[in-house]
Amino acid sequence: MRFYEFEAKELLRRRGVPLPESRLARTAAEAAAAQRDLGGAVVLKSQVLSGGRMKAGGVRFAESADEARDAAEAILALPISGQEPAGVLVEQKGDVAQEYYAAVTWDGRAKRPVIIFSDMGGIDIEEVAETHPEHVSRTHVSTLRPLSDYQAKLAVARTGVTGGDLNRLARIVLQLARAFREHDLTLAEINPIGKLADGGILALDAHMEMEAEARGAHRGLLADLGIADEDTRQARPPTPFEVAGAQVDAQDTRGVAGNVTEFSGSLGLVIGAGGGSLTLFDAVRSAGGDPANYCEVGGNPSVRKTAALTRLIVSKPGVEKIAVMMNVVSNTRVDIMARGVIKGVIDAGFDPAEKIAIFRIPGSWEEEGFAILRRYGVEYVDRSVSMHEAARRAVAKLAAQDGG
């Protein structure tokens, strides 16, 4: 769940991170008033949940109220990546001498949060990491032990920053890391942190994302920021297909069969189990496949729920076949999954043997499940066939049908 810049900055402000003076304007008149209030040169920034605002024309500068009004009018009329701006952040513009980058995110390989710091901020950090790796530090921290000043200082010092700058930047990094952990964020980023000509240091832009499943644990904070429960904060509004997927998952509390994302391909995916969804989606893409959707299935959903999800996917226009694939399951029953998937295909008016390219769910009750699949002529494989190989076979089967 993404935060707008003004919300991310509010989280930083509450932690004492130094920020430029700013006002959120919902109209051009409010933007003009904000400039008058702040005085001098201001930067006006579109409040959307995507990057690339500068390139898209969503960031403008003004030195008077009239200029601020004109800039805000242009920004408010400009959708960026399909999103209407939620407002314009009018902020004092400082004289920046140097820019830094700081972020805390999750390192999946290390299975720990990592503080990333660079003394080359303001530009794409991936590019800096590639062209100037010595200017980027990575410092892993614990999810359990308290964050220390030392770790924050280490992250900054590794890029060669010393003296008063080191102390001031380390304080910001420490608060960023604490925000990351205490608010269950998946990304907390300040880019850039600006060192002004007068030596002051300010967080000039901020980007934060909260783990969607953690929303319930932070209801108070979200309400405080004015974020309603129904405000999903996704990069784009959900499609009718995705809304229907959410309704399937909400129909009963047993297991998960939902979290659907729509794509335009012809291979429907019923996938899941312990990170299996992401692995399998990537495996299909690696094999040259074109998925019609992403979804997550696991935790032993009811037959009814799996059938409803399958029906939704197999009925999606353009879907020629579906691949039913999971990691090895222990708490999800193979036979219950087989029943649900076959029922869904039949309910949609198709022949399971024709429509299911492959069924690869090894695990508990698999012999019972395989008996069901045999009865309906569905091709299935056990754990001796890897997830990647199963994905490859599904893609090949679809290609063969299409004459490719």
Add this chain to the structure above:
Amino acid sequence: MPDGLFIRVDIAESVQSDPDLVRRLLEVCPVDIFDRAEEGGVTTVEANLDECTLCDLCIQAAGDDRVRVVKLYQD
């Protein structure tokens, strides 16, 4: 009794005249396959038959083969 796509539950006639057993069948099934019949006794809920987890609790409660769970996908 209706069938599911995968599961059928056969209930012996003798169960219908045993109110205590009817109550126990309704109690033990984790997926609500059993319901009270309008005319008295017990019936099965078609929409829930395929949710059967094969736990055998109904079979154990009834004893003497008075409830049978038939897997329709097996020859």
